[in-house]
Amino acid sequence: MDPSERYCYNPVLRWNPEVEDYFIKAYGPQHFSRISKALTRPSCYSCIRVNTLNTTSDAVIEKLQGIIQNSGFQNGVNGINLNKTELKDSLNDSNIKVEVGESEHGMNALKGSFENGTISKCQIPGLEYVVFVKGSGPHTIDYDYAPERPPKEVIVSRKCAEAVLRGAQVFVPGVMACSAHVEKGDLVAVSVAVEQPGVDGGWATGITRGTVLQGLQTGKIYFVSESRLITMLIISIISLLLAGADPSYYNVVDPHYLERSGLYIGQGTTMMSRAGIFRVLQGIAVDMNSRIFNLPSFHDVLEGEIFLQNLPSIVTAHALDPQKGERILDMCAAPGGKTTAIAILMRDEGEVVAVDRSHNKYADIMERIDSVQLDETKKDSRLWALDRSGSLYRLIFWLFYFLFAAIPNRICELGLAILPTLVQNIQKLAAEMGLKCINTYKLDALKAVCRRNESNGMSALCSDKINSCTNIQNSDSLRLHEEVSSTTVEGLDADTTCKETVSNGKGNDRTYISKADIRKNMRRMRNGPGRNQCLGGRAEPSKGFSPNSFDRVLLDAPCSALGLRPRLFSGEETVNSLRSHGKYQRRMFDQAVQLVRPGGVIVYSTCTINPGENEALVRYALDTYKYLSLAPQNPRIGGPGLVGCCEFPDGYVEEWLRPGEEELVQRFDPSSPLDTIGFFIAKFSVGSKEV
Numbered sequence: 001m002d003p004s005e006r007y008c009y010n011p012v013l014r015w016n017p018e019v020e021d022y023f024i025k026a027y028g029p030q031h032f033s034r035i036s037k038a039l040t041r042p043s044c045y046s047c048i049r050v051n052t053l054n055t056t057s058d059a060v061i062e063k064l065q066g067i068i069q070n071s072g073f074q075n076g077v078n079g080i081n082l083n084k085t086e087l088k089d090s091l092n093d094s095n096i097k098v099e100v101g102e103s104e105h106g107m108n109a110l111k112g113s114f115e116n117g118t119i120s121k122c123q124i125p126g127l128e129y130v131v132f133v134k135g136s137g138p139h140t141i142d143y144d145y146a147p148e149r150p151p152k153e154v155i156v157s158r159k160c161a162e163a164v165l166r167g168a169q170v171f172v173p174g175v176m177a178c179s180a181h182v183e184k185g186d187l188v189a190v191s192v193a194v195e196q197p198g199v200d201g202g203w204a205t206g207i208t209r210g211t212v213l214q215g216l217q218t219g220k221i222y223f224v225s226e227s228r229l230i231t232m233l234i235i236s237i238i239s240l241l242l243a244g245a246d247p248s249y250y251n252v253v254d255p256h257y258l259e260r261s262g263l264y265i266g267q268g269t270t271m272m273s274r275a276g277i278f279r280v281l282q283g284i285a286v287d288m289n290s291r292i293f294n295l296p297s298f299h300d301v302l303e304g305e306i307f308l309q310n311l312p313s314i315v316t317a318h319a320l321d322p323q324k325g326e327r328i329l330d331m332c333a334a335p336g337g338k339t340t341a342i343a344i345l346m347r348d349e350g351e352v353v354a355v356d357r358s359h360n361k362y363a364d365i366m367e368r369i370d371s372v373q374l375d376e377t378k379k380d381s382r383l384w385a386l387d388r389s390g391s392l393y394r395l396i397f398w399l400f401y402f403l404f405a406a407i408p409n410r411i412c413e414l415g416l417a418i419l420p421t422l423v424q425n426i427q428k429l430a431a432e433m434g435l436k437c438i439n440t441y442k443l444d445a446l447k448a449v450c451r452r453n454e455s456n457g458m459s460a461l462c463s464d465k466i467n468s469c470t471n472i473q474n475s476d477s478l479r480l481h482e483e484v485s486s487t488t489v490e491g492l493d494a495d496t497t498c499k500e501t502v503s504n505g506k507g508n509d510r511t512y513i514s515k516a517d518i519r520k521n522m523r524r525m526r527n528g529p530g531r532n533q534c535l536g537g538r539a540e541p542s543k544g545f546s547p548n549s550f551d552r553v554l555l556d557a558p559c560s561a562l563g564l565r566p567r568l569f570s571g572e573e574t575v576n577s578l579r580s581h582g583k584y585q586r587r588m589f590d591q592a593v594q595l596v597r598p599g600g601v602i603v604y605s606t607c608t609i610n611p612g613e614n615e616a617l618v619r620y621a622l623d624t625y626k627y628l629s630l631a632p633q634n635p636r637i638g639g640p641g642l643v644g645c646c647e648f649p650d651g652y653v654e655e656w657l658r659p660g661e662e663e664l665v666q667r668f669d670p671s672s673p674l675d676t677i678g679f680f681i682a683k684f685s686v687g688s689k690e691v
């Protein structure tokens, strides 16, 4: 194979065949192919939201330019050390290369945003507090290939590769395989293990962590001499026993050679030897020096002044149009990007109630830390290895598996227990940005409505106007007991607030607050917010909120996330799983409708290209709740929604928008010139609920 075809980045996104058919029906084959391609690349610019309560866009631009001027610029979160030249190169050399999609929507609004230099202010009216930083790519990388002398290599997990394409380094847990004899300081080509169709109709990468890469499609080296062959076999058996390596190591062919063709994401320098990479649990394994895409990211830079956020997410907060003094509910708030955007638009006056479930599922957390230690694929391939190895090996294998894999995994799992909860992440962000109007709660959004006549002990606490911890000014919404158990970001006046709560408890006969609750609240007031304060404190659970108690509700729903970029595999979603997302979102929406007051607003958003979670939700909402209507959004830079319906092979008909509704929603198409993630926003006005 021509090395330039092999050592390049040209991924093809794989989908479940039924899902692919469905999307082709929705978008047409050419448009869907452009969307698929765009999803495999990161956006060509980073988008920064400026905290206008603390600073201005101009001041931020000046500071960022100053940072670029400083040599040894450190990109904190990812540990990327960009020196002055590298960062300048990445910025100066950045031609925005976007494939022109069908829609020119929003492009006029963005025109000019990139013309004044590489760091520039957004020109969309109302979004002047957004700053763009141009990136560059795709770049061609010279991997120094020579016939019979392939480059040393490292294969990383897909999640790790997606993070690297966004600017991260290669961390130890992300490494799947590595060439033999790699030492610290070696230059390595980095490629990605992407799921391939498996024999059982599923998907698998088939690479066991620790696999030794041969670098050549066939390993002639094994046949150089008989003695060498014996030596290699002995080494192989020892490695298998010590590291639980896959017996495919014995193969003289590299079974993954062709799979990683066109999946090279850059070149880097190893920060430890091969043995070290597979021995330690954390740290940077490969320091990336040449990347396919250069996206200078400003994580952990100008903390409290800026926040990296996708443009459609910023537009979502804007579409909600929160007003000073209002009471706003952010139903699925973690990690708090939109919550803080809303609070800033309200000038930190009023109340933003941010709720999220208590923690992510184990698997989600594992994904977040980019670890693949327990993934099913790996378990499968280990079992497959056993089948080929006989029962003695089976015994030895499990012994070593427990010593070298299971126990560290258990330790890792225990370690996760001390990770901050999702809600604590919101608190931390709010504190960083100096926002006081945000109250956070652990709550299942599917049970967000608390009814007064429920026989639940806490629901007896539901009362109007108890407002112990907030600085609401003029919202006439009903107030609930949740303030009693809230985690507030605000400094508290213990005495006054507490008295107010107690007197409310006595004076209002619709209100009952137990002595234990009063004591608990008094303690909290007296001792200050303590562990419940925003900086790493515990978030209290909430039992829900009264119907009609919010002026506006944002439902940024959990979704299939099929709009997130870059994405290297999409085969995990099936038509059934997509439908389940839709059902879950409708149940959440039902709660949102009950919580918003008549005359209020609901904004619904997702980061998926799936019409079943977007237009179909709008259809459900409008058909189920006659007092809801689609409202115009400002700014409107996304494209129109999809009109019509889709009939599935099983006869199920999914209805989308009706003519006239399409221009009232915003659909951000990843293949459009705006070059954003795939995203959807619908805004509903809530009429009188009496009808």
Ligand SMILES: C[S@@+](CC[C@H](N)C(=O)[O-])C[C@H]1O[C@@H](n2cnc3c(N)ncnc32)[C@H](O)[C@@H]1O
Pocket: 313, 331, 332, 333, 334, 335, 336, 337, 338, 339, 355, 356, 357, 359, 360, 422, 443, 444, 445, 446, 556, 557, 558, 559
């Ligand atoms: C799209 S993310 C929200 C992103 C957030 N709005 C932001 O802009 O930073 C969806 C969130 O929904 C949360 N979630 C999922 N199911 C939930 C439930 N039943 N109750 C509350 N939150 C839930 C997830 O934990 C996740 O944080």
